[in-house]
Amino acid sequence: GEDVEQSLFLSVREGDSSVINCTYTDSSSTYLYWYKQEPGAGLQLLTYIFSNMDMKQDQRLTVLLNKKDKHLSLRIADTQTGDSAIYFCAEKGEDYKLSFGAGTTVTVRA
Amino acid sequence: GAVVSQHPSWVICKSGTSVKIECRSLDFQATTMFWYRQFPKQSLMLMATSNEGSKATYEQGVEKDKFLINHASLTLSTLTVTSAHPEDSSFYICSASGERTGELFFGEGSRLTVL
Secondary structure (H helix, E strand, O other): OOOEEEOOEEEEEOOOOEEEEEEEOOOOOOEEEEEEEOOOOOEEEEEEEEOOOOEEEEOOEEEEEEOOOOEEEEEEOOOOHHHOEEEEEEEEOOOOOEEEOOOEEEEEEO | OOOEEEEOOEEEEOOOOOEEEEEEEOOOOOOEEEEEEEOOOOOEEEEEEEEOOOOOEEOOOOOOOOEEEEEEEOOEEEEEEOOOOHHHOEEEEEEEEOOOOOOEEEOOOEEEEEO
16 A cells, blocks of 8 residues: 655744645555644644645645655744644545645644 | 544544544545554554545455444545444554545544553
C-alpha cells in the first residue's frame, strides 16, 4: 500500500513560520492535501495541490511539492495560537483513495 | 466552500444495539462518499467507499455486515454500526468529493462510545 510519513511534533513560537514536511511513496499520486484537525473535530481542508504543480500559495499558507523526491511541505507564515492543531498530509492515488500520514501536532507557544 | 455535515456528533450506546450515523453534503451533490475511522492519536483509516445507487466498496478487513453503508441519494450516505461492541468505539468521519476536481471535504466526525 501507499505510505505517507510525517514528523509527529512541531513546536513553534508565535509569529514565526511553521514548516511541516511530508513524504509519500506513490508515484501515481494525482492530488496532495493538507488537512487541519482541532481536538474533537473533523478534518478541515486547508489546501491541495495537483501533482503537476510545484508550488501553491494561499494567504499564509505555502505548499511546496517536489515530485522527484516525493516530498510535500506546508509553510504557515506568522503562526498564531489558533494554528495549534494536528496537520495531516494525504495523497490521492489513481484509485481515488486517500492515504494519510500519521499527523503532525503543531504547538504554538507565546 | 463545500460543507459536509455529520449527525450525530457524538453518541453513547449500550453494547448490542445499532447506531446510525448520517453524512450529508449540504450545498453540492456527491456521487461518492468515503467513511473513515480514527483511533485516538492516530491517522484515519478508510473503511469503505460509498457510491450513490450501488453497493459500497469495503476495504480489506472491514466487516460489511457490521458496518452497513447506504447511499440512497446524492446528498446523503449513512453508516450503521450493527450490534455495536466496546471495540467499535471510535471517531467516524465521512468525506465527499466537491464539485471542483481534486476537492475533498470532511464532515465534523461522529464519536461513538459503546458501553
